[in-house]
Amino acid sequence: MTLSRKTPRASRPRVLVVDDAEGIRTYLANLLELKGYDVDTAEDGRRALALLEGGAGPDVIILDVMMPGIDGVETLRRIRKIDEDVPVVMLSVVGKASTIVEAMRIGAADYLNKPFEESELEATLEKVLEKKELLQERDRLATGLIPSSASVVWASDAMRRVRDLLEQVADTNVTVLIQGESGVGKEIVARTAHDLSPRRAEPFVKVNCAALPADLLESELFGYEKGAFTGATGRKYGKFELANKGTIFLDEIGEMSLLLQAKLLQVLQDSEFTRLGGNKDIRVDVRIICATNRRLVEMVEEGGFREDLYFRLNVVGVQIPPLRERREELPALIDTFLHRFAARYDKRVPILSERLTEAIERYSFPGNVRELENMMKRVVVLESEEAILSEIIHVDRSERRSGDAMRALLEEIEETAGEVPLREVGRRAAQEAEREAIEHVLHHTNWNRKQAARLLGVSYKTLLHKIRDCGLEPF
Ligand SMILES: Nc1ncnc2c1ncn2[C@@H]1O[C@H](COP(=O)(O)OP(=O)(O)OP(=O)(O)O)[C@@H](O)[C@H]1O
Ligand SMILES: [Mg+2]
Incomplete structure (x- = not known):
């Protein structure tokens, strides 16, 4: 999941004020514009619904409970059919508790009793808008790419x-x-x-x-x-x-x-x-x-x-x-991944060769399950094992070789009772590093020596010498 900073609201929040009393409509419109909102007004439920049908898309609706024609609660019910989420704040008068209860039950976000203080109105609007944003953000997260635990393999x-x-x-x-x-x-x-x-x-x-x-x-x-x-x-x-x-x-x-x-x-x-x-x-x-x-x-x-x-x-x-300590999981994991990627990329499920299976069984998987997963993806997508095989063999070889070189050096130090000069240790370590770099680049260029020489910044001739000195050969 990416952690991007939320972009601030691009424009001012939009309020739709629905009230049959013109004085209240004008008062709220002026006040709210002053407070940084854009305001639409409607004199009754029918007009409000028409505005919504027409795509008015307010961020919040202030809705009077008592109106001629369709009353507030019924208007709310119909609003919900057009827009399930827009928060609605009901305007009521004291003594209308049962209506408010009904309105909250069918999804009003909050209510205000007339007469109300400016600060009350502001706090309520802020609260419902905040909640709306929070819910939207949560929805966004929920639809993000979060792995499901349904296909986890528990095979060891x-x-x-x-x-x-x-x-x-x-x-x-x-x-x-x-x-x-x-x-x-x-x-x-x-x-x-x-x-x-x-x-x-x-x-x-x-x-x-x-x-x-x-x-x-x-x-x-x-x-x-x-x-x-x-x-x-x-x-x-x-x-x-x-x-x-x-x-x-x-x-x-x-x-x-x-x-x-x-x-x-x-x-x-x-x-x-x-x-x-x-x-x-x-x-x-x-x-x-x-x-x-x-x-x-x-x-x-x-x-x-x-x-x-x-x-x-x-x-x-x-x-x-690590995966190398629970190798018994390999068959189940391989099977799961091959089926998953075959389905995803619309390919057939490959049957792995004995050669690759054996190589996998010996391989140490430094990148653990993720590495195995990527390998299987490539086998499915490329419909070939070659790239994977040469990679496993390459990593195995260089792991073994650098291990061998170090071991030989340590043995020699031991045998000569520590008489190998430090300069010699440094020289051999440098040689080993050079050999590894050359081998890596050759592998990368598929043993195209000209290209490898360019990448390594040496002449073609120098590279040929070095390949010979290091005893490297293509496999
Ligand atoms: N037991 C398992 N069954 C199926 N898939 C697995 C299993 N273990 C790991 N995977 C897959 O391997 C990949 C790596 O797993 P995950 O991201 O959980 O590892 P991680 O330990 O969090 O790695 P990192 O430390 O790199 O963040 C994921 O794509 C995951 O789906
Ligand atoms: Mg992780």
Whole structure:
């Protein structure tokens, strides 16, 4: 999900005032224009409905309860058929409680009793508009690309234990801290925790703490008021507010600055916060799930992560092992991915060759499940295994080679009782790095040596020498 700053409202909010008393219409129109609204007026329900049918599209409607012809409640009922969402504020007089109850039941946003104070009117309009924006923002989030937990594969004991744990804490609001290497499936585990909980119908809001500098992250989390800083031209809701009643997923929590960690801890302890530049205390009911690929315990020891916050977040800790430690999942994962991508790209489901299956079984998957997923996508889309095979073999080889070179050097140091001069160590390390760079570029250019020489900034002849010296050959 992208974390873009919300663009301020492009134009002034539009109000439709519906009242049969001309004096009230004029009074409200003048007052509201002064307060920064654009105003349309209608003298009865019929006219209001005609305006809406004609595409007037107000941001909010002020609707008198007592009008000749179609009364306020009936008008509201018909408005709802044209526009399900536009907030409607009913204008009533004292003693009309049952009508107001009825209006609220069929979807009025709020009501005001005549006579009302200017400040009352303003506060009510602001409140309903704020709620409308909040709901719109939540809708936008809900339709964003959030992974579903429906197709998660749980095919190893380790992952089944993770799932059992999630089920055990599903009905509670405890904070969950998910740790594991990049690509192991932390986000889908977080999503599963949400989908298993009673909050599943409410928003799951993700915030990537590594994606933004500290001050932007703060406003992303807690929002800001108009004028909170230069450039804050409108109000912005923080992700905590947008996640109300649901779950907030703080991804890459290890990247959060110490200053913001302190603020987050404070918010967790007080269960309330204010928007930047605001003074209203905001309370939300949000479940927190965090994830990181850093080792938080070590970060705590080194002073990069607050210990108190660590304990506050790590109520339930989930450690997801890397894919190379749960290889028994490979067949199920491969099968899921091949079927998924074949369906998505309208291709047939390929049957993997024995050669590729064996290569995969030996491969270490430094990029974990994400890497496997991408591989399977390419096999489906390219309808060929060649690219994947050569890549796996290439990574395997260079892993083994650089491992071998280092081991040989260490053995030699040992054998000669440490008599290998430092200069020699440096020379060999440089040679090894050079060999790796050349091999990488040759792989990239498909062993087109002319192109590789250009990329490496050496002459064609030099490259040929080096290829020979390093003992490189195409596979
Ligand atoms: N058990 C699984 N079943 C099906 N798909 C999985 C599984 N685990 C991971 N994936 C897929 O692998 C990809 C990586 O998973 P995810 O984004 O959850 O990893 P991550 O640990 O959050 O990675 P990063 O640290 O890079 O953010 C996703 O596309 C996800 O759908
Ligand atoms: Mg992730």
